[in-house]
Amino acid sequence: MEIPESVKKIIRTLESSGCSAYAVGGCVRDKMMGIEPHDWDLCTSALPEQVLSALGSHNVIESGLKHGTVTVKVDGQLYEITTFRTDGEYLDNRRPESVTFVTSVEDDLSRRDFTINAMAYNPKDGLIDLFGGMDDISSKTIRCVGDAEKRFEEDALRILRALRFSSRLGFEIEPGTLEAAKKKAYLLKNISAERIASELLMILDGEYAPRVLIDQTEILSVILPEIKAMIGFLQYNPHHIYDVWQHTVKVVEYSPHGKVYRLAALMHDIGKPDCFTRDEKGIGHFHGHPELSAEMAVKIMKRLKLDNNTISEVREIILYHDRRPPADKKGVRKFISGVGKDRYLSILRLKRADAKAQNPAMLEDKLHYIDELERICEELTENGEEFSLRTLKINGKDLISIGISEGRQIGTVLHYLLDLVVEGTVENDHEVLMQEAKKYAATHN
Numbered sequence: 001m002e003i004p005e006s007v008k009k010i011i012r013t014l015e016s017s018g019c020s021a022y023a024v025g026g027c028v029r030d031k032m033m034g035i036e037p038h039d040w041d042l043c044t045s046a047l048p049e050q051v052l053s054a055l056g057s058h059n060v061i062e063s064g065l066k067h068g069t070v071t072v073k074v075d076g077q078l079y080e081i082t083t084f085r086t087d088g089e090y091l092d093n094r095r096p097e098s099v100t101f102v103t104s105v106e107d108d109l110s111r112r113d114f115t116i117n118a119m120a121y122n123p124k125d126g127l128i129d130l131f132g133g134m135d136d137i138s139s140k141t142i143r144c145v146g147d148a149e150k151r152f153e154e155d156a157l158r159i160l161r162a163l164r165f166s167s168r169l170g171f172e173i174e175p176g177t178l179e180a181a182k183k184k185a186y187l188l189k190n191i192s193a194e195r196i197a198s199e200l201l202m203i204l205d206g207e208y209a210p211r212v213l214i215d216q217t218e219i220l221s222v223i224l225p226e227i228k229a230m231i232g233f234l235q236y237n238p239h240h241i242y243d244v245w246q247h248t249v250k251v252v253e254y255s256p257h258g259k260v261y262r263l264a265a266l267m268h269d270i271g272k273p274d275c276f277t278r279d280e281k282g283i284g285h286f287h288g289h290p291e292l293s294a295e296m297a298v299k300i301m302k303r304l305k306l307d308n309n310t311i312s313e314v315r316e317i318i319l320y321h322d323r324r325p326p327a328d329k330k331g332v333r334k335f336i337s338g339v340g341k342d343r344y345l346s347i348l349r350l351k352r353a354d355a356k357a358q359n360p361a362m363l364e365d366k367l368h369y370i371d372e373l374e375r376i377c378e379e380l381t382e383n384g385e386e387f388s389l390r391t392l393k394i395n396g397k398d399l400i401s402i403g404i405s406e407g408r409q410i411g412t413v414l415h416y417l418l419d420l421v422v423e424g425t426v427e428n429d430h431e432v433l434m435q436e437a438k439k440y441a442a443t444h445n
């Protein structure tokens with residue numbers, strides 16, 4: 001196994017002070033799968049103080065010293081070096097009451113979550129694989145180290161970690177491990193929102209997310225009970241050939257990577273079941289579903305303690321995902337003036353994914369329409385005709401100078417003028433807009 005020079009250097013340094021050290025966990029797994037690791041973690045028999053003194057010449061950050069972790073900077077790269085440890089008793093399904101430093105790598109490997117994550121390597125001893133990690137890589141299997149139920153009871157977050165690795169690597173969860181995961185999934189209630197959110201985002205972003213979303217609804221609905229109503233919910237509508245959940249999963253599949261798109265895709269139709277009606281011909285409709293979905297999504301994202309920027313971007317994409325402006329300059333100008341150009345383009349990307357997840361018979365027309373919306377936006381940008389309050393040739397100060405001084409009214413008048421420009425009724429010209437503002441003021445006293 002080829003490992004970076006700086007990792008070798010750290011291992012050699014620790015060894016020369018009489019300790020053992022290995023690359024461990026995700027980097028070994030990735031390397032054995034032929035994937036370039038995004039970082040290299042090490043484990044060692046050296047106690048944190050020994051690591052500090054052995055690596056004294058290097059740049060050391062005493063980050064998680066309590067838990068035995070020292071971060072060093074070698075050749076500009078950060079490496080986490082963790083002392084071999086076993087975990088004490090788990091009382092809260094989250095973290096051990098204490099950790100005990102130990103001297104054997106075997107003990108350290110046995111506390112790790114899955115066999116594929118519980119391998120260590122160094123040039124001297126080669127690969128240390130005590131739990132069949134290599135076999136599980138070959139058969140693409142995620143399997144707990146030791147008794148699965150016990151491992152999930154200790155730390156319920158591991159249940160979502162199993163889904164994360166399944167989504168990223170395309171591995172199946174071994175039946176016994178999966179059964180235990182389902183049985184213990186209720187313990188996720190004890191896990192903090194932040195840790196759940198971070199796993200969920202990784203699950204959504206994985207290459208194999210669609211399969212996990214379809215196969216693991218039982219576990220996912222523990223953290224997102226709102227999805228239950230979507231599963232198997234038939235749409236009775238010619239635009240659709242899938243139920244709401246199958247459709248949703250396909251939108252996730254077709255949407256770009258990144259948390260905003262993936263969250264928006266996951267929740268864009270989450271309000272549909274509650275908006276369902278059927279007309280006299282038996283056709284299903286979901287009036288008001290973008291509004292309800294946006295509202296539900298905000299609630300869920302707040303519950304998951306996601307940041308406000310993410311919440312507001314996702315909300316807006318969901319809210320406007322079903323808006324269909326006329327594919328002409330006026331229609332597009334209006335849309336952009338409301339949400340801004342960046343958000344408009346994000347909305348189109350979700351629309352594209354949404355269209356691909358609907359009835360293929362109508363796909364070509366829908367994509368053509370979205371292409372047009374995109375092309376017109378480009379044209380507006382090139383011609384400087386993409387209007388927003390920012391590009392309007394009049395501002396609040398101008399209005400104050402003609403006696404419109406109350407804050408709220410300034411806003412109203414600016415939006416009124418923006419609408420006139422967007423509609424093409426008046427030109428975006430300072431003098432013209434001043435005249436219009438005066439007219440408005442005169443008629444609204």
Ligand code: ATP
Binds near residue numbers: 024
């Ligand atoms: P990634 O490529 O996503 O970083 P990773 O395997 O490195 O994957 P991390 O979350 O960075 O995952 O954890 C590093 C290693 O620490 C894991 O490979 C595993 O051996 C161990 N580990 C992490 N979290 C847990 C946990 N909750 N329970 C048991 N072992 C864990």
Ligand code: MG
Binds near residue numbers: 026039
């Ligand atoms: Mg890692």
